[in-house]
Amino acid sequence: MSDSLWWLPSLLVFAIAGAIAVFGIGALRRASLRRDAATDSSLLELQRRAGGLLVRTDNRVQESEDELGFAQAQFGDAAVIDYRNAIDTARRRLREAFLLQQRLDDAEPDTVDERRRWNTQIIELCTSADAALAGEDARFRERRSTERNAPQQLLAVQTQLAAAELRADEIRAVSQSLSARFAPSALDALERHIDDASELLVSASGLLEAASLRIQGGGVEPVADVLRSAHDDVTRSGGALAAAELAAARIAAAETASAGLAVQLQGAIAEAREVRDGHVDPAAAIALNLCVDQAGMALAEHARLARSGGVSADPVADLDALRAAIDRLDAATSAARGQQDRLEHARIALGGALVAARSHIAAARDCIGARRGVVGAPARTRLAEAERQLMLAEAESDPVSALDIARRAVRHADDAEALARYDGEIRGM
Template identity: 40%
Template sequence: MTGELWWVPSAIVLGVVCVVVALLVGLARRRTSARERALAEATAERSRVASIALVRADDLVEANADELAFAVAQFGEGATRDFAAALALSTRQLKEAFALQQKLDDGIPDSETERRRWTEQIAQLADEATTRLQAQTRDFSSRRGLERDAPLLLEKLQRRLDRVADRVAAGAASLARLSRTYSASALASIGDNAGRAQAALGEAHAATDAAAAQLAADTARPVGDQLQAAEHGLFRAGKLLDAIETGEDRLHLGFAALARALDAADVELAEARTLRDAHEEPDARVDLNRVIAEADAALGELRRSARLSDPAADLAGLRETMDGLDVIRSDARNRQLRLDNARGALSGALLAVRSQLTVTRDFITGQPGQVGADARTRLAESERQLTLALAETDPVAALDGARRAMTLATDADALARFDVR
């Protein structure tokens, strides 16, 4: 009886385990099935998109074959060579795409990986062919519009030629005027712009003359290339002339900045001269004299009336000169400040060492025979250092001597009191 009861809980546990396993297996199968359905749907969508792209590209190739024939008749084979090459390449890509589509449609089983790869290749080939041919179609549509409006465009170009010719003359006059103020290095970036603009204008003139002659002859030959050449020539001339105007503004701004920098340099030089005249150290005055003379010479050269300026280079050179002056001036200021500070501290140091010497001397004198030679030696050296400090003309050296005397005096006092104890 007991054995039978023992098997009852075991059976229940086993049943629960089986149920759980069955649930897990069912859930895994449902998840796998859901993934498979999602993957199949994605593959079907990619296949649909690729088929649409393939059909669109095939229609476009057919249409562009006729378009190319019309373009050759209108513009000639030379002007349509790129169009023909684009059509040939797109046709080859389309054949490759159809071959891949056939592999997808035949009865031979394909793996899912192969079907995805071939579908992506079909879409890519069709899109590339479509994009290439659409670009060519837009280009030749633009050319046809250009040919259609050629008389009006030619008239506008001829009016622009006159305006640009006036600008070329003004640009040449500006460069001539600038050359009287600025050096060749300052004008290097724009110095030959008027000549280059004149050459570009000449090319534009030649192109418009050729287009006008062709239109006057009433031939079927296109004039779009001549009109575009004229447009490009006018564009290049305009950019070159714009650069002259921009360069002139830049030079004038630089020249004004140089004038302000020269005025500021005058102020710095005046401060340097004041410092030199008041400085106590001969070496510092010599150094200041040297950099002041260099700065004076540099400013004089920059202000020379007949001199041609390069504002950017002149500003850089002036700044370098004034930086050298500033280094020496700062050093001289620090040295003078050190002297002034030492002079201010010296009187206090002398008062302190004299007081300490008096205290120490009185203590030793009041203890005859009890203070040893060490204390008395330091006292004597302290008095000697004080004498040297009083005779020193350099306040820094005098302060150092007074401080040495103070150290010796305090040492002498400590040794004396130790001897007495």
């Protein structure tokens, strides 16, 4: 290449660089235009949605204000307080939304982010206002439906009331039967639940009578609230009646279980006397003899109440007294045996206790199985606890602890069988 053309390569390099720069700038501009177009499209969609919600919510507020007057005339001032508050709330939110729309419509230019944020706020305000009104509108539609169907609903609640009153009469008869056999203190909880149910049923009856008069009068006075209150009273009376039935069941179950505990106490007394008579420490024998006498008194009181027909007895209190006597006597007997022969005696007694526990559990399981369709949760729970105690007793390395656990398994099994038999008796099995 001649020296006169030395500049040609440089010119070629500059030309190529310029072409690349022009192409890159064009590509950047095209990408920017595409982003702007996408932004404009999403923003326009957001604006259209916000504008549509503004119009719809404004119409909804106007319609609700008209509906408020109709509801007020139909149901009274007190019934529309929440409705009025909902309309006021919706109106405030709508005003905020229109202020934001005014900012968007004024002559001052806004950034894309501002327009997007304000349109989003308009949508949220309108949606919230609409939801507040929708809930109240639905409530009054339901209430009008109740008013239209008031005669049918009155009949339904009257039917429920009649069933509850019949159930209450049956429980009163049970209470009367128990009162002839047991002391008034035994029936305190039962009578309290019956009184609660009776008050609720009287209230429901009065409300239904008032509702019936309103319906027959053909006036505009609403009955929906009266019917709802009557229905609530009947429902609550059902809970009180269920509690009364449970209280009666506890009395009967305690009477049955106390017989089994009395047998256990007899065995514990015989065992304690044997330990007392063979004890080498006179002081320990005297202490054990005191517990034997106390247990004998509890057993004698139980027998006296059984002979008298139970007219002065409280079965639950009797059951608690027998159980406490057994626990005291067991503790005293265990202490009196002394450290030397205590473990040996426990080892000897444990085998029989485990056999007894398995036998009593099997008897309880058979009793529940024969009455599977009617036996409730209390009996099944006692059986499950008895089985758990038996497993603990079999795994316990300390024979004294294992013996105590096995005896608990026997008691739980006996309770389970007694409760199962009671469930079968009250259900005719």
